[in-house]
Amino acid sequence: MKITFNLKKLxxxxxxxxFLLDLAMVFLVSFNLLWILFDWMFSSPLVAxxxxxxxxxxxxxYADKIHADFILYDLMFVxxxxxxxxxxxxxxxxKNTYERWFFFPFIHWYxxxxxxxxxxxxxxxxxxxxxxxxxxxxxxxxxxxxxYFYKVFQKYLGIFTEEVSxxxxxxxxxxxxxxxxxxxxxxxxxxxxxxxxNQKELVGWVGSRLGSAIDHAxxxxxxxxxxxxxxMVHESLxxxxxxxxxxxxxxxxxxxxxxxxxxxxxxxxDVLVTLLEDLADSDQQLAAxxxxxxxxxxxxEEAHSLWPILQEVTLESIELxxxxxxEKQWKN
Numbered sequence: 001m002k003i004t005f006n007l008k009k010l011x012x013x014x015x016x017x018x019f020l021l022d023l024a025m026v027f028l029v030s031f032n033l034l035w036i037l038f039d040w041m042f043s044s045p046l047v048a049x050x051x052x053x054x055x056x057x058x059x060x061x062y063a064d065k066i067h068a069d070f071i072l073y074d075l076m077f078v079x080x081x082x083x084x085x086x087x088x089x090x091x092x093x094x095k096n097t098y099e100r101w102f103f104f105p106f107i108h109w110y111x112x113x114x115x116x117x118x119x120x121x122x123x124x125x126x127x128x129x130x131x132x133x134x135x136x137x138x139x140x141x142x143x144x145x146x147x148y149f150y151k152v153f154q155k156y157l158g159i160f161t162e163e164v165s166x167x168x169x170x171x172x173x174x175x176x177x178x179x180x181x182x183x184x185x186x187x188x189x190x191x192x193x194x195x196x197x198n199q200k201e202l203v204g205w206v207g208s209r210l211g212s213a214i215d216h217a218x219x220x221x222x223x224x225x226x227x228x229x230x231x232m233v234h235e236s237l238x239x240x241x242x243x244x245x246x247x248x249x250x251x252x253x254x255x256x257x258x259x260x261x262x263x264x265x266x267x268x269x270d271v272l273v274t275l276l277e278d279l280a281d282s283d284q285q286l287a288a289x290x291x292x293x294x295x296x297x298x299x300x301e302e303a304h305s306l307w308p309i310l311q312e313v314t315l316e317s318i319e320l321x322x323x324x325x326x327e328k329q330w331k332n
Contacts, residue, residue, distance in 0.1 A: 019141055022132045025084060029129050032077045036122050039070050074117045081115050081125075166326065173318050180315060226269060233264045 041047045042062065052059040066073065089104045091097075098104060105112050110127035136142045144150045 019136065021084070022136060026129055026132050028077070028080065029125050029132075032074070033123070033125055033129075036074070039067060042067055071117055074122070078115050078117050081111070081128075085111050085115070170322055170326065173322050177315060177318055226265075229269050230265045233268060234261055 042051070048059065048063070051062075085108070088108075092104050093101045098107065108131075110124050110131070113121050114124040114128055116122075133142070133144065137144060
């Protein structure tokens with residue numbers, strides 16, 4: 001059992017008397033617990049018979065003088081615990097350690113219950129030892145982090161904490177899911193408390209992403225875009241009756257039609273390129289304005305059309321979080 005003591009922390013430390021008291025209480029409570037355990041085992045005929053076999057005189061002495069009146073001996077320890085607990089309570093009141101004077105026994109409930117000399121309440125005194133050791137560890141007077149038992153305790157405490165916290169989180173998420181499915185106004189709250197207060201940032205982010213995507217898509221496919229525009233304009237002009245009549249003009253009709261087609265392709269391409277450049281502009285102002293208008297535009301006939309989508313996304317996100325929380329990280 002590796003425990004490191006840092007006695008330098010005790011020099012000129014006003015907490016030194018309390019450290020000595022804590023140390024004395026650790027040994028006293030440990031001795032008391034071992035005695036309780038021994039007396040409890042002595043109640044077993046098998047153990048008592050074994051002791052009688054090894055030392056009949058000790059068996060008779062312990063059975064008649066101690067075991068029969070064990071509660072009286074235990075009350076001696078209880079009186080010391082109550083005195084020490086009362087002293088700490090008075091000091092806590094004097095130093096205003098807690099907001100109310102009567103908080104102390106509730107915060108140190110394990111010390112209070114451990115003073116009850118009945119059955120399993122006695123074994124709560126082990127929590128007193130743990131709390132004292134934790135307090136000494138916190139004051140850096142002792143260091144038990146390299147101790148085997150401490151590592152085992154930390155391991156299983158982490159497992160216990162993870163299991164409890166996972167169940168709490170999953171129960172909370174199940175409650176949120178139920179409220180959403182029951183028609184809770186959480187959708188309106190999301191819009192009022194999340195979307196609207198952060199609308200400027202959301203619009204800026206979406207506008208930036210939209211502009212970058214448009215710029216990348218156009219630059220990567222500019223040749224295909226030009227070819228597509230030329231084909232569409234050519235097909236559109238072929239279907240246009242006014243353009244068809246140009247073919248009736250001798251000599252120049254066909255030339256005019258070709259020139260018009262080239263002009264139209266250049267015009268449409270120029271307009272499209274300008275629009276894409278404005279959307280992909282570094283300031284993203286045009287894209288931001290469009291997105292901002294979409295968010296603020298009233299649409300009474302479609303007022304509830306977005307909520308089913310938002311509800312589905314929210315529920316799927318919750319399920320994904322629950323799956324992640326359900327993974328046993330302590331097994332990794």
